[in-house]
Amino acid sequence: MFPxxxxxxxxxxxxxxxxALTGALLVWIAPLAAIVLTALRPQEDLLAGNxxxxxxxxxxxxxxxxxxxxxxMLRFFLNSVVIAGVSVAxxxxxxxxxxxxxxxxxxxxxxxxxxxxxxxxxxxxxxLMIPVRNLVVTLGMYDTIWAIVLFQTAFQTGFATxxxxxxxxTLPRELxxxxxxxxxxxxxxxxxIVIPLLRPALAGISVLIFxxxxxxxxxxxxxxxxxxxxPITLGLAGLRGEWLAAWNMLSAAALLxxxxxxxxxxxxxxxxxxxxxxGAVKR
Amino acid sequence: xxxxxxxxPDPQKLMPLxxxxxxxxxxxxxxxxxxxxxxxxxxxxxxxxxxxxWIGLGNYRELLADDxxxxxxxxxxxxxxxxxxxxxxxxxxxxxxxxxxxGIRIIKSLFFVPLVLAHVVIAIVFIWFYDPAFGxxxxxxxxxxLGAVAVLSDPDIVSFGIIAAGLWSQTAFCLxxxxxxxxxIDRDQxxxxxxxxxxxxxxxxHVVLPQLxxxxxxxxIVTIIGSLRSFDFVAIMTQGGPFGSSSVxxxxxxxxxxxxxxxxxxAAIAVALFAIMSVYxxxxxxxxxxxxxxxx
Numbered sequence: 001m002f003p004x005x006x007x008x009x010x011x012x013x014x015x016x017x018x019x020a021l022t023g024a025l026l027v028w029i030a031p032l033a034a035i036v037l038t039a040l041r042p043q044e045d046l047l048a049g050n051x052x053x054x055x056x057x058x059x060x061x062x063x064x065x066x067x068x069x070x071x072x073m074l075r076f077f078l079n080s081v082v083i084a085g086v087s088v089a090x091x092x093x094x095x096x097x098x099x100x101x102x103x104x105x106x107x108x109x110x111x112x113x114x115x116x117x118x119x120x121x122x123x124x125x126x127x128l129m130i131p132v133r134n135l136v137v138t139l140g141m142y143d144t145i146w147a148i149v150l151f152q153t154a155f156q157t158g159f160a161t162x163x164x165x166x167x168x169x170t171l172p173r174e175l176x177x178x179x180x181x182x183x184x185x186x187x188x189x190x191x192x193i194v195i196p197l198l199r200p201a202l203a204g205i206s207v208l209i210f211x212x213x214x215x216x217x218x219x220x221x222x223x224x225x226x227x228x229x230x231p232i233t234l235g236l237a238g239l240r241g242e243w244l245a246a247w248n249m250l251s252a253a254a255l256l257x258x259x260x261x262x263x264x265x266x267x268x269x270x271x272x273x274x275x276x277x278x279g280a281v282k283r
Numbered sequence: 284x285x286x287x288x289x290x291x292p293d294p295q296k297l298m299p300l301x302x303x304x305x306x307x308x309x310x311x312x313x314x315x316x317x318x319x320x321x322x323x324x325x326x327x328x329x330x331x332x333x334x335x336x337w338i339g340l341g342n343y344r345e346l347l348a349d350d351x352x353x354x355x356x357x358x359x360x361x362x363x364x365x366x367x368x369x370x371x372x373x374x375x376x377x378x379x380x381x382x383x384x385x386g387i388r389i390i391k392s393l394f395f396v397p398l399v400l401a402h403v404v405i406a407i408v409f410i411w412f413y414d415p416a417f418g419x420x421x422x423x424x425x426x427x428x429l430g431a432v433a434v435l436s437d438p439d440i441v442s443f444g445i446i447a448a449g450l451w452s453q454t455a456f457c458l459x460x461x462x463x464x465x466x467x468i469d470r471d472q473x474x475x476x477x478x479x480x481x482x483x484x485x486x487x488x489h490v491v492l493p494q495l496x497x498x499x500x501x502x503x504i505v506t507i508i509g510s511l512r513s514f515d516f517v518a519i520m521t522q523g524g525p526f527g528s529s530s531v532x533x534x535x536x537x538x539x540x541x542x543x544x545x546x547x548x549x550a551a552i553a554v555a556l557f558a559i560m561s562v563y564x565x566x567x568x569x570x571x572x573x574x575x576x577x578x579x
Contacts, residue, residue, distance in 0.1 A: 001380075002378075002465065002468050002473045002486065002487075002490075002491050003381055003382070003455070005379050005382065005383060006383075006384060007383065007384075010327075014384075017382065017384070018384065020379075021379075021380075021384070021390065022378070022525070023345075024376075025390055025393060025394070028393075028394055028397075029393055029394075031397075031405070031408040031409070031412065031451070032396060032397075032400075032408075034408060034411070034412075035404075035408055049417065051417045052419060052422075065381040078413070094305060094306035095306065095308055097302040097305065098302065098303055098306040098307065101298070101299040101300060101302035101303045101439050102299075102303075105298060105299040106486070107296065107299050111572060113307070114572060115568050115572045116310075116315065117310065118571065118572070119566075119567075119568050120310060120314040121562050122314060122508050122560065122563075122564045122567065123314065123318065123560075123564070124511065124512050124533060124553065124556050124557055124560055125512070126514070126532075126536040126537065126552070126556060126557075127317070127318055127321045127534075127553040127554060127556065127557040128313070128314060128318065128321070128531050129321075129540065129549075129553070130317075130320070130321055130324055130325070130540060130546050130549065130550055130553075131316070131317035131320035131321060132313060132317055133319075134565065135312075135313075141319070146483040147341075150313070151313055153309070153312075154309040154310055154312065154313035154314060155313060155314055157306050157309065157310055158310060158314065158453065161306065173472045185294070186294050186295075186298040209504065211399050215399075215400075215401035215402065215403075217401070217402055217403050217514075217515045217518070217519070218514050218515065218518075220397070221518070221537075222522070222537075226366070233355060233401050233402075234403075236401075236403050236404070236407070237403050237406075237519055240407060240410075240519075247411065254404045254407050254408070257401055257403065257404055258399075258401065258404045259397040261400070261401070262396060262399055264399075265391060265392075265395070265396070265399045269392060269395075270324045272399075273395075273459055273463060274503065276421065276456070276459055276460070277459065277460055277463040277498075
């Protein structure tokens with residue numbers, strides 16, 4: 001085992017480790033703790049200069065009432081839900097097809113295609129921005145959430161294809177041969193064998209893609225303008241300019257923007273980590 | 284004339300074509316083709332709306348003489364160098380957290396959280412930490428008698444302040460990778476080395492790190508590419524200011540295209556950024572795809 005298990009060390013060392021662990025955790029999540037604490041602080045505290053002490057009263061619900069009294073807030077949130085949700089659905093369908101094709105069929109250019117999907121994923125957004133903007137203007141989708149959905153579905157399909165292809169390639173060959181001997185057609189192999197086995201991988205990739213799309217700022221900035229179409233990341237950045245001194249409201253709104261990915265992460269941490277580390281760690 | 288006019292298309296050949304048709308077309312249209320279009324646009328003087336005028340390498344000549352471009356490059360290099368701390372920190376933290384004590388699972392999860400936070404959320408927290416009037420950093424400096432510090436409006440330190448925000452989530456990413464890597468270390472090798480008297484850093488350097496080579500490669504290269512892609516933190520925290528001192532290529536491109544209506548010039552900046560990044564992308568592809576081919 002590396003590092004040496006702390007259980008083998010002396011009692012003093014074990015206690016020291018626990019203290020250090022707690023200390024490190026507190027420092028590491030201090031920024032997050034600051035947001036949470038401020039989201040439940042009343043406005044009076046901020047006006048009185050109490051930024052970092054304990055809140056004088058519990059104003060969590062007051063702050064969220066204030067945040068949602070701005071009707072744009074709910075709109076931003078729902079836009080993000082639709083953008084991320086629809087993109088995930090599109091990516092899952094497209095990358096299952098592409099991943100299956102690249103994993104189980106031999107054809108010329110197969111490796112080049114895989115490299116294209118992986119490489120495309122690392123391309124800087126800026127080199128795509130002008131042509132993609134022009135394209136969505138031509139399609140009449142500029143300044144709609146669908147412009148973001150369209151781009152994200154295409155872009156995230158690259159990473160998802162790599163991920164699913166790596167998963168499908170590990171499925172035993174005999175499974176496919178047996179199915180073909182039984183007379184199953186190519187589509188039946190996909191639907192009856194691959195997709196049911198793929199379920200955990202699909203859960204993992206969905207969680208990852210949802211988080212990537214939910215957290216995106218650049219493409220929202222590039223493709224939408226009006227408040228009705230903004231996702232919560234872009235909306236939040238705009239509210240910062242308006243709620244200048246209302247850090248309690250801004251924190252409450254930031255917490256709301258952070259919540260869905262954080263919740264999903266805690267629910268599906270195993271799949272999330274597996275997705276993120278696929279390729280880096282032996283499969 | 285085909286040799287077998289009656290033969291039906293081979294499903295083994297037709298199937299991948301059918302499967303790849305939709306995903307590949309969309310990917311080509313939205314990700315691959317735009318790269319070439321941007322390259323093409325970079326040879327024009329174009330405001331994004333009216334007729335474009337061909338100026339050949341004019342935009343690139345202008346870039347070479349543009350002080351702002353030099354500043355962006357310098358900042359991108361600073362981002363890259365400081366971002367390389369995150370694999371090191373991530374490895375250190377992963378070793379520190381690889382212990383089987385009560386509650387370690389939830390503690391690890393909390394350490395991962397910055398990874399799933401939107402950059403906008405992180406940027407807001409750090410703006411607040413750096414506030415000269417009431418931010419904890421400035422309060423601490425005042426308590427030490429150093430006076431108020433305004434990180435985000437001081438051209439000398441602004442980039443360091445922004446990069447620190449980026450490092451927080453990047454280090455969480457490297458931590459996740461290294462934790463996964465450490466959990467797969469070959470125990471027998473480690474125990475054998477211990478019996479031979481190796482411990483501490485020697486064990487780490489000679490036995491553990493070689494086994495983590497693939498993880499280290501991915502962590503490093505993804506970190507480098509991430510440092511070059513940095514846009515969100517700069518755009519939200521400073522808009523490249525004060526006086527362009529915190530600008531990076533990605534942000535300068537956006538500014539030129541959207542705020543200054545210079546699509547041609549913006550495209551040239553994007554192409555320059557892509558050219559720099561393509562070195563690392565190619566390196567990554569060579570390692571991953573080649574490794575994959577030999578494994579087949």
